Amino acid sequence: MTTGPAAPPALYDNRNVALVDLLDRLLAGGVVIAGEITLGIADVDLVRISLRALVATIRAAGIEAWEEDG
Amino acid sequence: MxxxxxxxxxxxxxxxxxxxxxxxxxxxxxxxxxxxxxxxxxxxxxxxxxxxxxxxxxxxxxxxxxxxxxxxxxxxxxxxxxxxxxxxxxxxxxxxxxxxxxxxxxxxxxxxxxxxxxxxxxxxxSGRTELGVKAWSAPRGAEASGPADGQSPGAAYLSRLRARRDERDRATQAAMEQASRVHARLAGVAADWVQHPPQPGEATGRDEPMLLNCAYLVDDDRLPGFRSAVDAMAAETAELTLELTGPWPPYSFAGHERQDAGEGESA
Structure with a gap:
């Protein structure tokens, strides 16, 4: 699509990404530093919370169109 | 600044x-x-x-x-x-x-x-890209086995149930073996890999269990080879549905210590 001046290392898709795949990576991956403010939840709770988010999203997707060009 | x-x-x-x-x-x-x-x-x-x-x-x-x-x-x-x-x-x-x-x-x-x-x-x-590969058992078609001769309706029903369950177990077992083979082949191409927990059916909208949910870190010049390996295995493995995602920013490898880095330290 658009080509920038410098060749990008990779063109990451930031739109057509399933939330479930994103949650796998953002809640369990990434660089971890122990800051003062932490999500006060264990891994198990994170799984439950992400599942709740997913179910809500899937329900919403059943109502609205999933993909939008906007 | x-x-x-x-x-x-x-x-x-x-x-x-x-x-x-x-x-x-x-x-x-x-x-x-x-x-x-x-x-x-x-x-x-x-x-x-x-x-x-x-x-x-x-x-x-x-x-x-x-x-x-x-x-x-x-x-x-x-x-x-x-x-x-x-x-x-x-x-x-x-x-x-x-x-x-x-x-x-x-x-x-x-x-x-x-x-x-x-x-x-x-x-x-650096010079590598994260890709995701997920695998599920392929959806099973309805398999019908007629009642054996001389069986009472009740016994026929039970043996049908048992046969269906055995068939499902066999299919799942076969799919799991296929999934391990898929992973072994992809891990051989990748520079590194990380396993994510299987995503639950509520999240994927699929009835079949997820058998593989891995992130692979692939040298950029091996990306075409990795993708064609996924395509080839998707065509070869009847028991599996494969899905490739990415390229991803290297989330799964950002905090990752090399497994071959010697003694691990407890975080």
Whole structure:
């Protein structure tokens, strides 16, 4: 699509990404530093919370169109 | 670098670490609170940060927010958007979602403490791309076996149930073996891999169990080979449905210590 001046290392898709795949990576991956403010939840709770988010999203997707060009 | 913003009422949200020299950030790039982003100097690296209102992003508020599916999805996608945009111009090492510090000074201090490991992680993902591969048992068609001669209707029913269950077990077993073979082949092509937990059916909308949910870190020049290996195995393995995702920013490998790095330290 658009080509920038410098060749990008990779063109990451930031739109057509399933939330479930994103949650796998953002809640369990990434660089971890122990800051003062932490999500006060264990891994198990994170799984439950992400599942709740997913179910809500899937329900919403059943109502609205999933993909939008906007 | 840039003017230090007033952080008295704000916390510092970290998005990613990028390799120095970092250049300028896209001006229009904003973060999870719609805030403008800035670079923080860390030796040999730069961190991409934003100031988010403390009232909305202290520990209590944050933990309340993440219970709200709509908030969580929006924030997760915002964090991801920033990382993706940075990835167009920088070698990027994403931070864990919701990495928050009291202020910039503390963020720099924490990152500087981990400076060596961050540099090693940047090195590990350089020239490589993360791809995801998921596998499920293929959907089963309805298989009908007629009642055996001389069986009572009740016995026929039971043996039909048993046969169906045995068939399902056999199919799942075969699919699991296929999934291990798929993984072994892909791991052979990849420079590194990480296993994510199988995604539950409620999240995928599939009835079949997920048998593989792995992230692979692939040398950029081996990407075509990796993709064709996935295609080939999708065609070969009747028992499996395969899905390839990505390219991803290297989330799954950003905090990853090499498994062959000798004795591990307990975090």
């Amino acid at each position: 840039t003017a230090v913003p007033d952080t008295g009422s704000a916390n510092t949200w970290l998005y990613a670490v990028v390799q120095a020299p970092s250049g300028a950030l896209p001006e229009s790039l904003t973060g999870v609170a719609g805030e403008p982003l800035r670079l923080l100097d860390v030796p040999g690296l730069a961190a991409v940060a934003g100031s988010v209102p403390r009232a909305d992003f202290d520990e209590e508020a944050l933990n309340a927010h993440i219970q709200d599916p709509a908030w969580l999805e929006r924030a997760v996608r915002d964090h991801h958007r920033v990382v993706c945009v940075l990835g167009r111009t920088h070698r990027v090492l994403p931070m864990r979602f919701a990495t928050l510090c009291q202020d910039d000074a503390r963020a720099v201090e924490l990152l500087t403490e981990r400076h060596d490991r961050l540099l090693a992680a940047v090195d590990h993902v």
